[in-house]
Amino acid sequence: MKYMMLVCVDEATELSPEEAAQIGPATEAWVEEMDRRGIRLQGHELQRVSDATTISVRGGEVLIADGPFAETKEQIAGYDILDCADLDEAIEVAAKHPVARFGKLELRPFWTE
Amino acid sequence: MSQDGGAVGQDGGAAVAEAFRQEWGRVVAALIGMTGDWDLAEECAQDAFAQALKTWPRDGVPRRPGAWLTTVARNRALDRIRRRATETARLRETAALSIPDDPGLDDDESGIPDDRLRLIFTCCHPALALEARVALTLRTLAGLTTAEIARAFMVSEETMAKRLVRAKHKIRDARIPYRVPPAHLLPDRTAGVLGVLYLLFNEGYSASAGTDLVRQGLCAEAIRLARALSQLMPDEPEALGLLALMFLHDARRATRVDDAGDLVRLEDQDRARWDAAEIGEGTVILDAALRRGRPGPYQVQAAIAACHATAATAADTDWTEITALYGQLARMVPSPVVELNRAVAVAMADGPAAGLALVEALDASGALRGYHLLPATRADLLLRLGRRAEATASFREALGLAGTDSERRFLTRRLADLES
Numbered sequence: 001m002k003y004m005m006l007v008c009v010d011e012a013t014e015l016s017p018e019e020a021a022q023i024g025p026a027t028e029a030w031v032e033e034m035d036r037r038g039i040r041l042q043g044h045e046l047q048r049v050s051d052a053t054t055i056s057v058r059g060g061e062v063l064i065a066d067g068p069f070a071e072t073k074e075q076i077a078g079y080d081i082l083d084c085a086d087l088d089e090a091i092e093v094a095a096k097h098p099v100a101r102f103g104k105l106e107l108r109p110f111w112t113e
Numbered sequence: 114m115s116q117d118g119g120a121v122g123q124d125g126g127a128a129v130a131e132a133f134r135q136e137w138g139r140v141v142a143a144l145i146g147m148t149g150d151w152d153l154a155e156e157c158a159q160d161a162f163a164q165a166l167k168t169w170p171r172d173g174v175p176r177r178p179g180a181w182l183t184t185v186a187r188n189r190a191l192d193r194i195r196r197r198a199t200e201t202a203r204l205r206e207t208a209a210l211s212i213p214d215d216p217g218l219d220d221d222e223s224g225i226p227d228d229r230l231r232l233i234f235t236c237c238h239p240a241l242a243l244e245a246r247v248a249l250t251l252r253t254l255a256g257l258t259t260a261e262i263a264r265a266f267m268v269s270e271e272t273m274a275k276r277l278v279r280a281k282h283k284i285r286d287a288r289i290p291y292r293v294p295p296a297h298l299l300p301d302r303t304a305g306v307l308g309v310l311y312l313l314f315n316e317g318y319s320a321s322a323g324t325d326l327v328r329q330g331l332c333a334e335a336i337r338l339a340r341a342l343s344q345l346m347p348d349e350p351e352a353l354g355l356l357a358l359m360f361l362h363d364a365r366r367a368t369r370v371d372d373a374g375d376l377v378r379l380e381d382q383d384r385a386r387w388d389a390a391e392i393g394e395g396t397v398i399l400d401a402a403l404r405r406g407r408p409g410p411y412q413v414q415a416a417i418a419a420c421h422a423t424a425a426t427a428a429d430t431d432w433t434e435i436t437a438l439y440g441q442l443a444r445m446v447p448s449p450v451v452e453l454n455r456a457v458a459v460a461m462a463d464g465p466a467a468g469l470a471l472v473e474a475l476d477a478s479g480a481l482r483g484y485h486l487l488p489a490t491r492a493d494l495l496l497r498l499g500r501r502a503e504a505t506a507s508f509r510e511a512l513g514l515a516g517t518d519s520e521r522r523f524l525t526r527r528l529a530d531l532e533s
Contacts, residue, residue: 001288003287085290086288086289086290087238087240087287087288087289087290088289088290088294088298091240107287109286109287109288112286
């Protein structure tokens with residue numbers, strides 16, 4: 001079962017210097033473990049929402065807007081595509097992600113026919 | 114299929130009703146286990162009971178009603194899946210369904226594997242909203258109709274139907290596993306299941322007399338489910354503790370509100386009307402749980418309820434024991450509400466001044482701000498200390514915070530007594 005794991009954080013969150021120093025290596029360790037277990041198929045960190053562009057087409061016209069599609073406090077800061085046996089495994093994997101301690105991880109199962 | 118024929122022509126309908134209560138959850142659980150399809154499982158279980166209503170009064174009640182019902186439901190499921198497969202050419206579904214013809218493959222004398230534990234853990238999965246867990250448990254395990262559950266929770270049938278559909282879709286689409294959780298998840302998940310059953314019980318228990326019998330019926334459903342859970346998890350003393358707690362509360366249900374629907378305090382309840390059989394059963398179950406030597410919050414709460422239920426009069430209540438039990442409970446599950454109850458017990462055991470000191474400390478902490486029972490308790494203790502003016506002020510404060518009419522009427526009466 002494939003899940004899109006959206007890594008969500010409040011961009012205003014200030015990490016302590018120790019936390020900030022930790023987050024990189026801790027994330028690398030998580031990626032290494034999940035790659036080894038064949039769970040993480042792919043993933044990436046994303047640029048801040050100030051770099052987002054939102055596109056829609058209305059009445060045949062392409063509308064282009066600066067910023068994210070939804071103005072929310074928490075924004076998507078990255079994603080990982082997970083291949084897990086079931087939701088319990090996906091929950092275990094998400095709970096191990098270092099961002100879970102200050103941000104939120106949303107698990108969205110892939111649409112299947 | 115063997116039928117003993119002992120009840121031919123007689124009480125077939127009553128036997129089906131009894132089988133429905135006893136076997137519905139097992140049949141649905143087994144069918145979900147076989148097909149992985151919750152809607153199909155419910156439909157086929159319904160078909161099987163409909164079939165029983167036709168044939169049992171005529172041919173007699175089968176020797177193993179659960180096995181009979183499961184076999185009929187399973188055959189119906191196979192038919193439907195085969196038909197669907199030919200219609201849509203999705204033959205792999207039938208290929209994946211390797212169901213043997215002989216229902217005697219199993220675990221106990223009933224002849225069918227008991228999948229109810231898998232079902233209840235799935236219904237109570239923390240990835241489902243709490244209200245969905247409750248509704249799904251009542252629908253799939255207890256066999257209540259969507260309309261009954263909607264009435265019990267005072268929402269429209271449409272809202273409840275949507276809630277159930279959404280939960281079943283999430284189980285399927287997000288792949289919530291149909292299983293008893295592995296050891297490392299079991300303690301947390303078991304606590305979650307017990308929490309859902311206790312919530313169910315409390316929903317029924319808090320329904321006032323004469324309001325809605327369906328709502329009060331939730332107590333009986335919760336007791337039935339808790340009993341099943343304690344049988345399915347014989348090594349879990351907390352399941353027994355919860356069952357004991359339910360019996361000990363339920364024994365007092367008829368006396369906790371008066372004919373006008375007003376709350377009656379424990380000390381004012383008519384003990385002669387408490388259900389002695391339920392108190393006896395609750396006490397025996399609690400003793401069995403405590404013998405395992407692994408106490409937990411439900412066992413401790415049941416022990417407190419037992420102290421009240423077995424006291425011949427309010428004055429005979431063993432408040433020293435209750436104080437100690439609340440202390441134990443506060444260590445297990447620290448919570449300001451437990452602390453407030455402990456303060457009440459301390460006031461009874463050691464005098465109102467000792468209790469008031471604890472209530473004041475709790476008030477100062479701000480942890481129960483807005484909770485009407487804090488000022489109500491303080492008022493009661495102040496009154497017992499003869500501090501009437503302060504008691505009046507506290508009753509007024511409680512009155513402003515009380516959430517239900519019966520609580521407001523109760524506090525208004527207390528105030529009137531004080532001012533008269």
